[in-house]
Amino acid sequence: MTGVGQADGADWGIEAFDPALYLDRIGVEPGPPSLDLLERIHRAHVATFPFSNLDVLLGRHPGVDPETVARRMLHEGAGGYCFEHAQLLAGVLERLGMTVRRRLGRVHSPTNTRTHMTVDVELEERWWMLDPGFGLSLTGPIPREDGARREEWFGTLSMHHLESAGGIEQWELRRGEDLQHVTDLLPVVPADVRAGHHVTSTMPGAGPFTTMLIVSRFTEDGHVTVTSAARTIRRPGQETIHEELTPAQVIDAVADLGLPLDAGTARTLRNLRAQEPAG
Secondary structure (H helix, E strand, O other), rough: OOOOOOOOOOOHHHHHOOOOOOOHHHHHOOOOOHHHHHHHHHHHHHHHHHOOHHHHOOOOOOOOHHHHHHHHHOOOOOOOHHHHHHHHHHHHHOOOEEEEEEEEEOOOOOOOOOOOOEEEEEEEEEEEOOOOOOOOOOOEEOOOOOOOOOEOOOOOEEEEEOOOOOOOOHHHHHEOEEEEEEEEEEHHHHHHHHHHHHHHHHHHEEEEEEEOOEEEEEEEEEEEEEEEOOOEEEEOOOEEEEEEOOOHHHHHHHHOOOOOHHHHHHHHHHHHHHHOOOO
């Protein structure tokens, strides 16, 4: 794979992302660009910043421009979804001196909308894919090479090269046999990210984010996902636990993942749950 796909002259607003503040937030010591540093940053990122569609669900998301992403995630302690996680991580890595490419892809099917965002980094004469905004996914980089594998405690993630009829280079990420997403090497510009966010945050049927709560994070002993009515707890070597939750328990479970809700937000979330059809 070559380093194609970066749009020349694209302004990603990386000055909004303070690398010193970011590294302090995730508890990683700074250092020269290296695969070891990239591994530590990726692992700490997904254990620090929750995946969350809360503001999309509530219809109040302020947008995904770099300044907004930095303010929300670095200064206000908010979570975010792929467009926010990927921009934050990419911007910090660039400011740390790494060569970065932003990628877009399609979740679960090559015919779905191109509305997932990942990050590629060039190190040690190889390109590595990072996936900080996909929930239960990579905890560190995987080579963007056909057949590359990364063993995680919840399964094996692997990369597979595809060639479309149009000659566009595409790559599958699979967990076991299950397709996670298909990314491509087409150029990405900030307007693509804004358009993808508009689709996923406003269009019915474009995904689950406008209809159900999804908050998740890697924890010290595993991974936890909270939805509108349930919690799923995964730990290495143990059976997965699924728990049904009351509205009050959902609010507490979200706070446990690092997103305490103010009274107004908690009330709005409870009201949404009450409006859901029974059964």
